[in-house]
Amino acid sequence: xxxxxxxxIDSADADAIADFWAEALGYEVEDPSALIERLLAAxxxxxxAVVEHRGRKTFRGYAAIRHPEDPFDEVSxxxxxxxxxxxxxxxxxxxxxxxHIDVHSEPGDLDKxxxxxxxxGATRVREVDQGPAGHWWVMQDPEGNEFCAA
Numbered sequence: 001x002x003x004x005x006x007x008x009i010d011s012a013d014a015d016a017i018a019d020f021w022a023e024a025l026g027y028e029v030e031d032p033s034a035l036i037e038r039l040l041a042a043x044x045x046x047x048x049a050v051v052e053h054r055g056r057k058t059f060r061g062y063a064a065i066r067h068p069e070d071p072f073d074e075v076s077x078x079x080x081x082x083x084x085x086x087x088x089x090x091x092x093x094x095x096x097x098x099x100h101i102d103v104h105s106e107p108g109d110l111d112k113x114x115x116x117x118x119x120x121g122a123t124r125v126r127e128v129d130q131g132p133a134g135h136w137w138v139m140q141d142p143e144g145n146e147f148c149a150a
Contacts, residue, residue, distance in 0.1 A: 006064070006083040007099075009145070014086040015053040017143050018063035021084060023120050024103060024141075027065040030083075033057040035076040061088035093144050101147045110136070114149050122147075 011017045036057045039045045070081025105113035121142040129135045136150035
């Protein structure tokens, strides 16, 4: 039996980096506001656990994105499929990522993809040339996390 999973990524600003990756991948930022309202009303969390981002209540230091076609829980907003969760941590990034995301372009549209990602706040690090097999770009998201655009 296959197991469910999510990729959790440490961040400095979970809401901002979730916005970047949602735009980069065409994903949706999860909306936990209904769950938050229920937890606040029941006294299970306090206002200090909540921030407002883009007009919605979110959990302080956490933001998630999900594939728009995957199922999700209507009450919590939590995706049940392809999902990235960003969580704020106190320490900064200190080295190369051991795990990274590859973003694939349509055939022949790598330059267009790279330009779009740069427009969202990504930066090019270096081009990797594979000769006849093609090339791709190593890039960084706005927090400095490496990823590849191919």
